[in-house]
Structures are given as structure tokens and as C-alpha cells.
Amino acid sequence: MKTYYLHITFIILLIFSIRIEVSAQCTNNPQIGLKDKDPISSFNNCDNSPSLSNPDYTIELENTTLDTALIDHYQIAWGDGHTDTLSNSDFPVTHQYTSLGLFNLTFNAIDTTGCQWDTTYSVANQSNPAIGISSLGSTQGCSPQTFQFVMEQYQSNSPGTYYVWDFGDGSSQITWDYSQPFINDTVSHTFDTSSCFMPNSAFTVQVTAYNTCDYTTASVGNIKIYESPEASFQTSRDTLCTGDSIQITNNTLPGFGYNCNSIAAYEWSFGDSTSSNLEEPSHTYQQPGTYSIVLEADNGVCAPGTASYDVVVVETPDVSVVADTNEVCKGSTINFTNYSTGTSLDYNWSVSPSSSAKVLSKSLQDSNLVVEFMKAGQYQVTLEASNYCSIEDTTIIIEVNDKPEISIDSLNDYCKNALFRPSAQYNDHGTPINTYNWSFPGATPSSGLFKKLCQLPC
Numbered sequence: 001m002k003t004y005y006l007h008i009t010f011i012i013l014l015i016f017s018i019r020i021e022v023s024a025q026c027t028n029n030p031q032i033g034l035k036d037k038d039p040i041s042s043f044n045n046c047d048n049s050p051s052l053s054n055p056d057y058t059i060e061l062e063n064t065t066l067d068t069a070l071i072d073h074y075q076i077a078w079g080d081g082h083t084d085t086l087s088n089s090d091f092p093v094t095h096q097y098t099s100l101g102l103f104n105l106t107f108n109a110i111d112t113t114g115c116q117w118d119t120t121y122s123v124a125n126q127s128n129p130a131i132g133i134s135s136l137g138s139t140q141g142c143s144p145q146t147f148q149f150v151m152e153q154y155q156s157n158s159p160g161t162y163y164v165w166d167f168g169d170g171s172s173q174i175t176w177d178y179s180q181p182f183i184n185d186t187v188s189h190t191f192d193t194s195s196c197f198m199p200n201s202a203f204t205v206q207v208t209a210y211n212t213c214d215y216t217t218a219s220v221g222n223i224k225i226y227e228s229p230e231a232s233f234q235t236s237r238d239t240l241c242t243g244d245s246i247q248i249t250n251n252t253l254p255g256f257g258y259n260c261n262s263i264a265a266y267e268w269s270f271g272d273s274t275s276s277n278l279e280e281p282s283h284t285y286q287q288p289g290t291y292s293i294v295l296e297a298d299n300g301v302c303a304p305g306t307a308s309y310d311v312v313v314v315e316t317p318d319v320s321v322v323a324d325t326n327e328v329c330k331g332s333t334i335n336f337t338n339y340s341t342g343t344s345l346d347y348n349w350s351v352s353p354s355s356s357a358k359v360l361s362k363s364l365q366d367s368n369l370v371v372e373f374m375k376a377g378q379y380q381v382t383l384e385a386s387n388y389c390s391i392e393d394t395t396i397i398i399e400v401n402d403k404p405e406i407s408i409d410s411l412n413d414y415c416k417n418a419l420f421r422p423s424a425q426y427n428d429h430g431t432p433i434n435t436y437n438w439s440f441p442g443a444t445p446s447s448g449l450f451k452k453l454c455q456l457p458c
Contacts, residue, residue: 046213079103102160124212142302229297257299
């Protein structure tokens with residue numbers, strides 16, 4: 001147990017002392033660096049236009065480290081799989097690249113204590129990149145329109161080349177690395193907007209190849225994207241009455257047809273088997289109902305644009321009421337039947353005078369009405385029907401009569417076979433009496449329809 005404790009203590013102390021020594025010695029900065037002896041084409045072979053058949057590139061580098069006395073040795077990883085270990089006396093140093101590409105050169109300096117410093121350079125064994133582009137088929141259509149474009153002439157470009165696609169319509173650019181076209185050299189793009197707002201009314205698709213040496217751009221132009229009409233309209237009202245006219249305002253965006261013209265043809269359907277091709281028609285509905293107005297706008301190239309809107313046509317009230325009778329005796333009941341026509345009618349009944357009339361219906365807003373007339377006289381029963389269009393009414397005059405009163409004057413006693421003339425007193429309460437019926441039991445005649453009796457035999 002004691003030996004194990006001493007061993008651990010020794011290791012901790014040893015590590016601690018090394019860290020202090022390294023920290024103290026690595027504070028120096030020799031400011032390492034390399035310089036290409038070719039001042040014109042530093043770290044690149046662009047001027048010599050290397051190719052797949054002639055890729056060799058020899059670079060000669062000088063050591064520009066300021067404090068070489070601190071350095072024990074150097075390492076250069078050339079980026080092509082080769083590494084050289086050098087001393088100060090080995091500079092300038094040369095290296096030959098035997099393949100095209102963009103290489104990451106790492107320069108590493110190590111002093112006698114093990115401290116290291118490094119820096120990195122990009123070495124371009126490249127030439128001005130080649131690029132081409134072609135389209136597959138037509139380059140005209142209606143948005144949204146998808147076209148394909150093929151990258152060409154990229155096969156001889158060196159590694160490190162990359163490509164940027166620009167479709168000219170404001171969409172995001174697409175960047176391909178060196179390997180992408182070897183996997184798939186065709187790009188698809190959907191044009192969602194019209195080219196008619198662009199100069200020359202067309203888009204231009206470009207692909208640019210970049211490397212350290214330079215860049216090259218190829219393009220396909222005259223890409224014309226047209227646009228369907230965007231149909232839209234509003235009506236002067238959404239509810240109207242039969243026989244009324246509705247005015248339509250056309251708010252359609254006509255889009256763009258051939259050669260970017262902005263002209264559209266219009267076809268209207270009013271939902272009642274009628275139509276129009278005017279730009280802003282008006283229409284009159286003769287029958288009630290709900291109708292769908294449909295607009296189709298066509299610019300002759302792209303798919304037509306459509307819009308629809310529903311309108312409600314209301315029938316004006318036509319009020320009609322039938323009573324069981326127009327004349328009754330007091331205390332009688334009359335049924336009033338409503339035969340009114342119209343759309344979504346609201347009803348309101350009234351009886352005048354109301355003080356001597358008893359409404360037996362649940363409400364004066366019911367469709368039909370039942371009234372008991374308590375006193376004699378003339379009554380006005382009115383039905384009012386209303387809806388969106390108007391308020392209409394009709395009135396029925398009801399005559400309520402009182403029962404007539406009669407009293408027979410007193411009679412004297414008569415002998416057999418005597419003649420007598422009975423008389424009576426009448427009160428018609430203002431309503432003329434039109435029927436009289438006398439009864440004479442045991443006499444001749446036994447009855448008579450007279451108001452006043454003449455001489456009658458006994």
C-alpha cells in the first residue's frame with residue numbers, strides 16, 4: 001500500500017514539471033512561412049494551363065521563417081500524399097505535382113523542445129475552367145413551369161473546381177462541388193414567376209465554373225414563362241330581389257399570354273342558364289333562389305383562371321289571406337288562412353278594434369290567425385308580410401252582427417173561428433232583419449213568413 005502511494009505521487013509531480021517547461025519554452029514565435037520563388041504565379045500553375053495530358057507542375061519554395069535558429073527541423077505535407085522532413089539548409093525546396101487539383105500544403109516547424117508551429121497554403125495546379133450548358137426541349141411555358149438544364153464540358157476541369165447555378169428569376173443559387181456533375185450533370189428548376197417583368201421578357205439561366213485561376217460562365221437565354229389569369233370579381237350586392245339588377249366589377253389580373261400580352265377573354269355563367277362574355281356585365285334574376293356566378297378568364301396560352309361567388313335572390317312578398325267568412329254573429333270564431341308567397345317571410349297580424357276581439361292563435365307572428373269576435377261591429381284584420389325586399393300587407397273587413405230581439409204584443413182571448421191580427425216589436429241592433437217566421441199552432445194557416453200580418457181567418 002505504501003509503494004503504490006509513492007508511485008502515484010511521482011507520476012503527478014513528473015507531469016506537472018513537464019507542463020511548466022513546455023509552457024515556458026513555447027512562448028517564442030519564430031513566425032514561420034514559405035514563399036514561392038515565382039512572384040507572378042505564386043502557389044499556382046494557372047499561367048501554364050495544365051491539362052489531364054500534361055499535369056506536371058514543379059513548385060520551388062523559400063523558407064521565410066524569421067527566427068530559424070529556434071527551429072530544429074521542418075515538415076512539409078504537400079497535400080498530394082507526399083511529406084518531406086527538412087532542415088534550414090534544405091531550402092529552397094522543390095516539389096513536383098503530377099496531377100491536377102487544389103492542394104492544401106501544410107508547413108510545420110518543430111524546435112528542440114518539441115514545440116510546433118504550422119501554417120497552410122493552397123496550391124492550385126489548375127487552368128481556367130471550361131463549362132457549357134444546354135436545355136432539354138422547349139424553354140417556353142406557363143408558371144409554375146419546370147425545365148431541365150444539362151451541364152457540359154466540365155469533364156476536363158481540375159479537382160477544386162466548383163459550379164454555381166443562377167436561374168435568373170430571383171430564386172436561390174445552387175452550388176455544386178467538383179464531383180457533383182460526374183454523378184448527375186442535369187438540374188431541374190421550377191419557374192414560379194413570369195418572365196414578362198424582366199428585360200426582353202425572358203429569363204437567362206447561367207452556370208459558372210470557379211477555381212483558383214479564374215471562372216467561366218455559360219448560359220441559356222430566351223426562357224419565357226407566361227402566367228395564367230388570376231380571376232377575381234365583386235358584385236354590387238350579395239342579396240337582391242327578383243327583377244333587380246346586379247352589377248359586377250371585374251378585378252381579374254389577366255396574367256401574360258403569348259409575347260407577354262396581358263389580354264384576357266371573359267366568360268360569365270350566372271347559374272340560371274344564362275351567360276355573358278362582357279368584361280363587366282350586369283344581370284337580372286327573375287326567379288328566387290341561390291345562384292353561383294362563375295367567371296372564367298383565359299389568355300389563350302395558360303390554363304384559365306376561375307372565380308365564383310354566390311348571390312341570394314329574394315322573392316318580393318305577395319300577400320294573400322282567406323277568411324272562413326266575412327260576416328258572423330258576435331261570439332263567433334273566424335279562421336284566417338295565409339296564402340302569401342315570397343322568400344323568408346316574417347308575418348305580423350293586427351285586429352282593429354282589438355279590445356273586443358280575442359286572438360286564439362299563439363302569436364300575432366304566426367302564419368295563420370284565429371280570432372273570436374266578442375262584440376258586434378266592423379273589424380279590420382290586417383296581415384303584414386316582410387322580407388329583405390319590402391313590406392306588403394292586405395286587410396279583410398269583417399262584419400260582426402248582434403242577434404235580433406223580438407217581442408209579441410199581448411193577445412186577447414178569442415172565440416172559435418175568430419179572426420185575429422197579432423203584432424210584434426223588433427230590434428235589429430243596426431242589422432236589417434231579412435227573415436221572419438211566424439208559427440200558429442192549431443190555427444189556419446199554422447205558419448207564415450211575414451213581418452206584419454193582415455186579416456187572417458181563425
